Amino acid sequence: MTRVEKLGVPAGATASESSGYEPMSNVVAAWIRDKIVAGELTPGERIRQDAVAKACGTSRIPVREALNRLRDEGLVTLVAHVGARVARLDHQELDEIYALRELIEPWVLSQSVPNLRAEHHRRLHELIEEMERVAGQEDPADWVACDRVFHLASYSAAPLPRALALIESFWDRSQQYRRAYTLGRDRVELAAAEHRLILKTIEQYDALNAEALSRVHIRRTRIYLDEHRELFDAG
Numbered sequence: 001m002t003r004v005e006k007l008g009v010p011a012g013a014t015a016s017e018s019s020g021y022e023p024m025s026n027v028v029a030a031w032i033r034d035k036i037v038a039g040e041l042t043p044g045e046r047i048r049q050d051a052v053a054k055a056c057g058t059s060r061i062p063v064r065e066a067l068n069r070l071r072d073e074g075l076v077t078l079v080a081h082v083g084a085r086v087a088r089l090d091h092q093e094l095d096e097i098y099a100l101r102e103l104i105e106p107w108v109l110s111q112s113v114p115n116l117r118a119e120h121h122r123r124l125h126e127l128i129e130e131m132e133r134v135a136g137q138e139d140p141a142d143w144v145a146c147d148r149v150f151h152l153a154s155y156s157a158a159p160l161p162r163a164l165a166l167i168e169s170f171w172d173r174s175q176q177y178r179r180a181y182t183l184g185r186d187r188v189e190l191a192a193a194e195h196r197l198i199l200k201t202i203e204q205y206d207a208l209n210a211e212a213l214s215r216v217h218i219r220r221t222r223i224y225l226d227e228h229r230e231l232f233d234a235g
């Protein structure tokens with residue numbers, strides 16, 4: 001389910017259909033963000049305002065507002081006389097985002113573990129099984145989406161709303177890096193093994209080891225991407 005659908009407004013909904021429920025600029029921003037996160041809009045690709053306005057059933061004004069918001073999030077670049085494009089992958093940005101993730105996410109997980117209950121554990125198991133089911137697909141979009149849900153769900157019981165919002169923003173901006181990372185099946189298999197280890201510590205309410213495993217999990221991705229910069233040009 002996309003963010004637009006979660007808002008209760010399907011892709012192509014008109015402004016009047018969303019009136020009183022969510023500002024149309026929010027709906028448009030969510031629609032574009034989902035396309036970027038899913039890899040349907042690729043780094044450097046132009047985002048045509050007329051096409052977005054038509055798809056979302058609105059005028060260009062909410063589209064411009066949405067693009068300004070996505071620029072502030074780092075997902076879009078706006079250039080005078082050129083227009084909007086999906087932000088390209090950047091090595092320096094990669095290092096900064098992953099360094100921040102290594103610091104924040106393991107700690108947030110350690111704060112979440114004591115509050116996760118059996119129903120959360122079952123959901124995390126289901127997500128791991130779904131990731132393993134789709135791991136062999138040529139397009140990694142389904143695996144990347146499940147990976148995102150798994151990790152955000154594991155953090156969700158932490159009583160830290162500002163940290164959780166910050167983490168989600170990091171995931172939005174780094175989704176393209178993870179798509180590049182998952183182009184190799186061996187890396188997906190290694191990630192799957194680490195997911196099961198993390199879940200085991202969660203089920204044992206072992207916050208300390210969950211934190212340590214999470215930090216290694218994030219760091220390994222950063223190191224691999226830093227050593228394989230050719231992946232930044234992968235589609």
